[in-house]
Amino acid sequence: MIIPKPVLYIGLLALTVAAPFLFPAYMTQLATLWLMIIVAMTWDMTGGQMGYNSLGNIFFYGTGMYVAAVITIGMVYDVREYTDAAGGGIFAFTEGQYFTGLVLGSIGAGLFCALCALAVGWLTFGLRGPYFAIGTLGVAIAAGELVSNWEWIGAGQGISMPNYPGEFDEFKLLIYFVFAGVGVLLFIFLNWLYTTRFRSAINAIRDDEDKAEAMGLRTLRYKLVSWSMAAFFVGVAGGVSAFQLIHFEPLETAYQTINLGIFMVVCVLLGGKGTLWGPIIGAVMFHVIKEVTWNYFLGWQWVALGAIIIVTVVYFQDGLLGWLRLKKPEWFGIRVTKKDEVVTGPAE
Amino acid sequence: MSAIIEVKKVSKSFGGVKANTDISLTVQEGGITGLIGPNGSGKTTLFNSIVGYHPIDGGSIKFRGREISKMLVPEIARLGLLRTFQQTRIYAKMNCVENMLISLPHRKAGFFDMFRRHDTEEQERAEALLDFVGLYEKRYLRSGDLSFGQQKLLEFAMALMNEPDVLLLDEPTAGINPTLINGLIDRLKRANSDFGITLLVIEHNMRVIMNMADTVYCLAHGELLASGTPEEVQNDQDVIDAYLGAH
Numbered sequence: 189m190i191i192p193k194p195v196l197y198i199g200l201l202a203l204t205v206a207a208p209f210l211f212p213a214y215m216t217q218l219a220t221l222w223l224m225i226i227v228a229m230t231w232d233m234t235g236g237q238m239g240y241n242s243l244g245n246i247f248f249y250g251t252g253m254y255v256a257a258v259i260t261i262g263m264v265y266d267v268r269e270y271t272d273a274a275g276g277g278i279f280a281f282t283e284g285q286y287f288t289g290l291v292l293g294s295i296g297a298g299l300f301c302a303l304c305a306l307a308v309g310w311l312t313f314g315l316r317g318p319y320f321a322i323g324t325l326g327v328a329i330a331a332g333e334l335v336s337n338w339e340w341i342g343a344g345q346g347i348s349m350p351n352y353p354g355e356f357d358e359f360k361l362l363i364y365f366v367f368a369g370v371g372v373l374l375f376i377f378l379n380w381l382y383t384t385r386f387r388s389a390i391n392a393i394r395d396d397e398d399k400a401e402a403m404g405l406r407t408l409r410y411k412l413v414s415w416s417m418a419a420f421f422v423g424v425a426g427g428v429s430a431f432q433l434i435h436f437e438p439l440e441t442a443y444q445t446i447n448l449g450i451f452m453v454v455c456v457l458l459g460g461k462g463t464l465w466g467p468i469i470g471a472v473m474f475h476v477i478k479e480v481t482w483n484y485f486l487g488w489q490w491v492a493l494g495a496i497i498i499v500t501v502v503y504f505q506d507g508l509l510g511w512l513r514l515k516k517p518e519w520f521g522i523r524v525t526k527k528d529e530v531v532t533g534p535a536e
Numbered sequence: 537m538s539a540i541i542e543v544k545k546v547s548k549s550f551g552g553v554k555a556n557t558d559i560s561l562t563v564q565e566g567g568i569t570g571l572i573g574p575n576g577s578g579k580t581t582l583f584n585s586i587v588g589y590h591p592i593d594g595g596s597i598k599f600r601g602r603e604i605s606k607m608l609v610p611e612i613a614r615l616g617l618l619r620t621f622q623q624t625r626i627y628a629k630m631n632c633v634e635n636m637l638i639s640l641p642h643r644k645a646g647f648f649d650m651f652r653r654h655d656t657e658e659q660e661r662a663e664a665l666l667d668f669v670g671l672y673e674k675r676y677l678r679s680g681d682l683s684f685g686q687q688k689l690l691e692f693a694m695a696l697m698n699e700p701d702v703l704l705l706d707e708p709t710a711g712i713n714p715t716l717i718n719g720l721i722d723r724l725k726r727a728n729s730d731f732g733i734t735l736l737v738i739e740h741n742m743r744v745i746m747n748m749a750d751t752v753y754c755l756a757h758g759e760l761l762a763s764g765t766p767e768e769v770q771n772d773q774d775v776i777d778a779y780l781g782a783h
Contacts, residue, residue, distance in 0.1 A: 402618070403618070522677060
């Protein structure tokens with residue numbers, strides 16, 4: 189549009205790097221904002237681009253936390269012994285063990301969640317529309333209940349992660365940059381993915397799956413791969429969250445279906461489903477609204493949140509970008525073109 | 537000419553409704569075969585049986601000598617047997633070019649083809665086919681915003697993009713402006729002669745079907761009533777009675 193793309197990207201990258209130094213008091217908030225961006229963008233991969241509204245993506249977040257914890261602890265101690273001590277502080281981790289755990293744990297969490305998505309997707313992708321949403325929500329709730337009864341990983345008490353071997357401010361900065369790094373990688377990945385045939389295929393599934401099948405599209409393959417890639421990034425984000433939160437428990441933090449599990453959907457709805465930037469813009473809007481209401485309307489915050497969801501769903505179903513596309517279709521490449529005109533591809 | 541589709545004694549009922557009873561028909565390779573019959577005579581049910589939308593109760597359906605009555609819809613589509621829908625189906629939120637590009641044949645697509653970009657040759661083919669059906673200028677509009685008739689044309693172009701061997705068209709001219717129908721007949725004939733696509737067409741418009749088809753089958757009450765050249769079927773007393781409601 190007006191600002192050339194490279195300038196925009198470099199500017200945003202610079203802002204990302206500078207933000208924690210410009211606003212040190214908000215560092216944890218900014219890290220959480222990146223988490224919201226990651227879960228919103230990944231939710232949109234199936235919910236917005238493919239038309240499969242999953243309410244169970246939080247399953248990958250929670251599972252990611254536990255997998256990262258088990259990998260990190262298991263590399264050094266016996267997991268059962270560690271969880272029995274319930275973070276009694278008798279187990280020390282060296283700097284090397286901590287960082288190995290952070291890297292391998294998060295990546296392992298992502299890979300494990302990607303496999304989980306293949307298995308769960310194989311079972312649930314026969315469901316469509318609201319049935320898929322409820323089916324996946326059921327998976328997340330069931331997983332939370334199962335984990336909260338599993339002694340080996342701390343049951344209802346949860347797990348305490350190793351402490352960061354250093355200053356607390358340094359730790360906050362590290363977590364911010366890990367989240368931001370994952371978010372930037374995810375953006376670069378999706379920016380590429382959405383230029384390939386893959387995007388047209390999952391969009392076709394969203395618009396008319398029966399037609400896509402009638403045209404010979406291997407729909408299940410696309411659905412599984414899409415969800416699995418989304419699950420990888422959610423799993424990694426969950427793994428990093430485990431380190432950020434230091435202590436977490438199954439129902440309120442890991443498998444938090446009514447909080448983060450719903451927030452990621454609201455972010456996408458606010459920004460605009462099925463677009464690259466919609467989930468990012470939506471996540472920023474949502475995070476700001478949420479923090480303002482939590483700070484200034486305490487006691488009414490859930491009412492305010494509910495009101496925002498209702499207004500969005502009733503009046504702005506396509507979110508901010510969807511509304512813009514309706515008002516300014518030419519910005520999105522929607523136009524009539526005569527034969528002799530020079531054609532530039534549709535902008536995203 | 538050899539038979540490309542052989543339907544033998546196919547029956548299908550829904551509860552107590554016998555939609556198809558012992559229907560046999562043959563589609564010759566390279567030809568245009570018509571399927572006519574009053575409303576509710578079982579034409580679309582037969583189409584759905586051929587392309588695998590539902591299991592059949594009895595009989596056999598062969599495509600190039602291969603039994604396909606137990607195969608799934610996408611598998612049959614990848615064999616090169618494609619259908620269009622009576623209630624036109626396109627990908628409404630995507631523009632026409634995207635609709636065309638995702639309709640490229642998936643027959644040979646391997647796993648990593650999912651992440652391939654469309655090359656210029658494919659883009660040009662998509663645009664050429666959109667030009668062929670007269671939608672070139674509207675190619676960057678959302679297909680859901682096109683009129684019903686234009687959506688039908690787009691669906692037809694998408695089917696051509698898929699390079700099928702056989703195309704099953706369910707009422708291609710329904711809802712299309714009478715002056716455009718001649719253009720559409722011409723395009724259907726050209727798809728048959730220029731692209732070598734065998735056509736099996738359900739049609740209510742007698743003028744259209746008699747003009748195009750070399751063989752016509754007529755169904756009534758789920759049974760095969762008559763078959764032959766358009767002239768033979770047109771002059772068949774049973775066919776005339778079925779259409780006019782005489783018994």
